[in-house]
Amino acid sequence: MLKIYGADLSSPSNKVRFTANALRAEYEYIKVSLMKGENRAEWFLKLHPAGKIPVIVDDDFILFESNAIIKYLAGKGKSTLYPEEIKKRALIDQWMDFIALHVNSAVSSVVYNRVFAPWIKTAVDENAVKTGVGFLGKFLPVVENQLAKNVHVTGECFTLADIALLAALDPVEVAEIDIKIYSNMTKWRDKLKQKDFYTRCHKDYADALNKMRTLA
Numbered sequence: 001m002l003k004i005y006g007a008d009l010s011s012p013s014n015k016v017r018f019t020a021n022a023l024r025a026e027y028e029y030i031k032v033s034l035m036k037g038e039n040r041a042e043w044f045l046k047l048h049p050a051g052k053i054p055v056i057v058d059d060d061f062i063l064f065e066s067n068a069i070i071k072y073l074a075g076k077g078k079s080t081l082y083p084e085e086i087k088k089r090a091l092i093d094q095w096m097d098f099i100a101l102h103v104n105s106a107v108s109s110v111v112y113n114r115v116f117a118p119w120i121k122t123a124v125d126e127n128a129v130k131t132g133v134g135f136l137g138k139f140l141p142v143v144e145n146q147l148a149k150n151v152h153v154t155g156e157c158f159t160l161a162d163i164a165l166l167a168a169l170d171p172v173e174v175a176e177i178d179i180k181i182y183s184n185m186t187k188w189r190d191k192l193k194q195k196d197f198y199t200r201c202h203k204d205y206a207d208a209l210n211k212m213r214t215l216a
């Protein structure tokens, strides 16, 4: 059976689980504790030489990088989440790259410095927060404009690009990033958060974080 190695508070891991759920794929979810350094253990470094989650193992096939993983899963299932038609696929790739490079990286940087760094008592990089918030102010309006014109990120159909954006935005409340000003994106997000693929695996980011805080 497909194995997904990840963690509840990892957006890329959740992205993989959202996709597997949307595809109705059976899988085993194996939690890897970054706090305990399990990602640096010898057994895990055999799966990912840089010690990062998520990773999947599908029989004897090992794959890391969440976008590569979700494309593989959707491709294997011949799903409309990632259609074979070359132009449709190119547009999904375009938005997935945009989300990874301009949205997810900025959200991650703000989350790390506003939430995780103080918690693990590491120096907070205020400049990184400022830069991250600045990038979001520049790039989220592009997504908002796209969602003002389309039901989903690439048009009418729900695709991997929607899953990628949903996962990237998951920590915004915890990191106190205000996205309510983007009404179309908020409407799109609220609707998708009701869906089975999301609710089935998702421990609300804030809940999971609070639980970890009480264990720390």
Ligand SMILES: N[C@@H](CCC(=O)N[C@@H](CS)C(=O)NCC(=O)O)C(=O)O
Pocket (backbone or CB within 6 Å): 009, 010, 011, 012, 013, 034, 039, 051, 052, 053, 054, 064, 065, 066, 067
């Ligand atoms: N680009 C990668 C990002 C993976 C990543 O940075 N994962 C984080 C958790 S969200 C991690 O494993 N951090 C542990 C480390 O870097 O030591 C993906 O999309 O899969």
